Amino acid sequence: MDLRGKRVLVMGLGLQGSGMAAARYAAQQGASVRVTDMKLPDVLAPSVQALSGLPIEFVLGQHREEDFIWADVVIRNPGVPRSSPYLLLAQEHGARIEMEIALFFLACPGKIIGITGTRGKTTTSTLIYEILRAHGGSPVVLGGNVAGVETLSLLPQITEETLVVLELSSWQLEGLAPHAISPAVAVMTNVYPDHLNTYRDIEEYAEAKANIFRFQSSQGLAIFNYDNPWTRRFGEEAPGQVWFTSIERDGSFARTSLTGGDLRVDPFRFTDTPLKGRHNLENILLATTTARLLGIPDESIAQTVRRFEGVAHRLHEFRVRDGVHFINDSTSTTPVAGRVGIEAFAGKNIVLLAGGNTKHLPLERWPEAIVRYCRDVVLLAGSGTDELVPALQEEAQRQEVSNPVRGVFSDFKEALNVTVALTRPGDILLFSPGFTSFGMFLNEFDRGDQFVAYVQAL
Structure with a gap:
């Protein structure tokens, strides 16, 4: 342009x-x-x-x-x-x-690998980038919806041989629709209710996500999480070559094998990883399947996965102090993310710091997970917390246990003081808000940075 x-x-x-x-x-x-x-x-x-x-x-x-x-x-x-x-x-x-991302697509000479989803897109994007970078061969860059990266500023270093890994949000994908362009390689992690303060309903939100594959040619390549109903459906609709990944089926498989009567699942997946939670196994399987389809050897992939410790602000254990494990999951901005963060540490003694402002999303099974798995809960004030507090009381009564909430605080440092005081050796102190950061912080990254700074200063 x-x-x-x-x-x-x-x-x-x-x-x-x-x-x-x-x-x-x-x-x-x-x-x-x-x-x-x-x-x-x-x-x-x-x-x-x-x-x-x-x-x-x-x-x-x-x-x-x-x-x-x-x-x-x-x-x-x-x-x-x-x-x-x-x-x-x-x-x-x-x-x-x-939108910036459309200007980038129109000017980019490299092969674009786009990743989207409600949860897991940053981890999946970063792991794909790390696998490609570690293998060598083609030059590779990482951009898109990545904090602190000026994606357009990457253009001078990109040639036709460059592999361009882009994390793409639903809003960015809206910018591609007027130009009818999608990345050559599309990866979708999952779709859950999100941003319903911006979109009319989940259908409109999901359709924005679908722009990642809608305009691919028959030569395009798309990889979908088969275990999520939305991404499974999109995988059935995509116009190009399609692969599915599935933790439930223990591997990955081509869409063509679903109709051939003989489903051949490739069991190339990992449990040897520092990352916690089933959702991260889904992310890893998507990333490794994508890398294999791009021609990266298995051993090179395996070496990167074993040493990949995740991304800041996403279930990141950054300190152990007096036997307490401090986990920063500040990019947890939805109830689904909050539930997944807790379930990653099921069976451990969890002290949870959560709360914030609502995006008008259903709480679903998050209150159940909080009451079931968290010994103590401290909440940050906000419109979302106002929805969560009565739901936790109701859930505690249903489970016939005491309510784990120890207070609601409008001052972040005061909330942190109380949360840390509740911990014992061997505990997990999990900062997984489940709501947005609006009001108390500049954004979810500022929220996570303040949490980490407080803990590091202890």
């Missing part, structure tokens, strides 16, 4: 790289660039500093209608809903609405 001479408005500078990359790319392409963000200048100072020296105008702490009327192209941050009245105003005045 030629942006030379265009008036480009970047809507959403943010702190994680996407807005910065879009602004830098547009300026380097010769566009006249403005950036607008509702966050205040002092919050966005690191991002503004990262763009110093470029001819970019900043309008921070507000959105102005005049900027959206001015723009020829608006590059919206993934967190900005399509229904924003500012975007509608820009469209009414002839502007094109784009």
Whole structure:
């Protein structure tokens, strides 16, 4: 897309790289660039500093209608809903609405391996990247929905031989639909209810995810988790070559074998891993199957899996102190994620720190898991916690046990003080909020960083 001479408005500078990359790319392409963000200048100072020296105008702490009327192209941050009245105003005045990831796809000469899903996409993406990088051969880069990575800024180092591993959110995948493009290789981990404060229902959310394979040709390759109903269905619909992975069936298999009467399951899977939980076995199986289909030898794959210790903020054990194991699972922003985090340590003595603000998702079996497996529970105040507290009381009565909740706190440090005081040698102190970080923190990464900093200072 030629942006030379265009008036480009970047809507959403943010702190994680996407807005910065879009602004830098547009300026380097010769566009006249403005950036607008509702966050205040002092919050966005690191991002503004990262763009110093470029001819970019900043309008921070507000959105102005005049900027959206001015723009020829608006590059919206993934967190900005399509229904924003500012975007509608820009469209009414002839502007094109784009997203950073679409600009990247249109300009990228390398082979793109895209990974999406409600849970597990970061772990799966990172493991695929590590396997490909460790093997050598083709150069490989990692980008997309990865905190701190400016994906557009990767373009100068990408050639036709480069393997490009991209974690893709539902919002980013929306940006591909107008251009009818999907990655050459698509991986879907699972679909659970999420972002229902943005989407009308799970069907609309799932359809956004489906853009990862919808526009593949018959030569495209897609790998789906057979054990999740949504991704199984999508695997049946995908237009290209399809493989399924299944922990329940103990391996992976081609879609064609489902109709051939002789289901041949390849039992290449791992339990020799530092990662905890069944969900991580699903992630590993998806990553290793993808790597094998890309021609990576089994032994090279196995060596990487054995030493892969996961990703920060995702069930990451970062310290053992006085016999207590501290686990940072701050990217747990849904009840499903909260339940999975607890179940990864079932049978251990768990002291849980959870809570936050709601995305209007069903609690489902999370309260049951909390009461069943957690000895003590400390909660952070928020609209989601307001939903969880009565559900935990009801669940405790149903299980005929005492309610494990030890308090609800609006001060993070006070909550941490109480949580640590409840621990004993041998315990798991699990920080797995199950809700969003809005209000108390900048984002889930800031939330996790504050937790880790507190524990490291003990």
